[in-house]
Amino acid sequence: MKQMFIVGHGGPEKLQPRESPDPSPGGGEIRIRVKASGINFADILARQGLYPDSPKIPCVVGYEVSGTVDTVGPGVDQSWVGRDVLTPTRFGGYSDVVVVREKQSSRNRPRSPMNRPRQSR
Numbered sequence: 001m002k003q004m005f006i007v008g009h010g011g012p013e014k015l016q017p018r019e020s021p022d023p024s025p026g027g028g029e030i031r032i033r034v035k036a037s038g039i040n041f042a043d044i045l046a047r048q049g050l051y052p053d054s055p056k057i058p059c060v061v062g063y064e065v066s067g068t069v070d071t072v073g074p075g076v077d078q079s080w081v082g083r084d085v086l087t088p089t090r091f092g093g094y095s096d097v098v099v100v101r102e103k104q105s106s107r108n109r110p111r112s113p114m115n116r117p118r119q120s121r
Contacts, residue, residue: 060092068082
């Protein structure tokens with residue numbers, strides 16, 4: 001999998017892409033092929049060395065992702081496979097593959113007509 005590591009404190013130049021082995025889900029977990037990762041203020045503060053809860057460098061931050069479940073671990077219903085989901089992550093969201101607990105994920109439903117932005121007439 002591809003991950004974006006923080007390799008030092010500073011600006012965006014301190015982000016470095018690296019390859020890592022794909023993780024495998026354990027019991028009660030799902031694996032997600034990430035389509036989008038959130039970038040939030042805590043991530044930026046971590047890169048700048050100002051977030052006290054961040055992991056030690058080098059690290060992969062990222063608190064939320066959306067994507068498609070491609071496999072599940074023992075004890076998880078197979079109906080999760082192929083499902084589009086949203087989920088928080090406790091770091092690691094700057095990856096193209098993540099493993100999270102099934103119970104922390106929710107279905108990412110397509111926008112209904114009621115939720116779509118109005119078009120100008």
